[in-house]
Amino acid sequence: GNSVTQMEGPVTLSEEAFLTINCTYTATGYPSLFWYVQYPGEGLQLLLKATKADDKGSNKGFEATYRKETTSFHLEKGSVQVSDSAVYFCALSGRDSSYKLIFGSGTRLLVRP
């Protein structure tokens, strides 16, 4: 079945450092890929998405490229801020009518001033 694997956290960075959170997936067909962010005590917000190979999703300085050849969707940001501290979830959705989202286990990011 479909699955998502993302790097374990926590990831601790200093402000303005470069961020990479790795995400790889296993899926049949051509899934859509997503990154969601969860700030402390809140629900999940869609950060970015890509629906086909080689698409690049971007938002708020974050980017991720849909790499079919490596089945990856790594999240990157060139310069993190303290306000980026949150839990980040990689997810995929198949193309059947249920559009179920399968999530990775989440990666906690802590950015220190």
Added chain:
Amino acid sequence: SQTIHQWPATLVQPVGSPLSLECTVEGTSNPNLYWYRQAAGRGLQLLFYSVGIGQISSEVPQNLSASRPQDRQFILSSKKLLLSDSGFYLCAWNKGVGGYTFGSGTRLTVV
């Protein structure tokens, strides 16, 4: 615009008591609806999803059930709560490949 409402925000219930969490969606019709649970320090587990009124699919065997009495209403229930039912419950809706919109969540503590 579409909105999703989920309540209550927090709930403390004794073991063995019943549970009813409600989720409603506004501004769209015939959405797919989902219930997820996030246990402390863990990822999100899909519990139930529904592609239409009265249609419920269960992803994992458990002490919970779901119902969809109206197009934009999704209810999560239990007859008798267990300690292991504690967690953060999230409702979401979707209408295709664009991704989900999540509610703000209900933090359930079973004591």
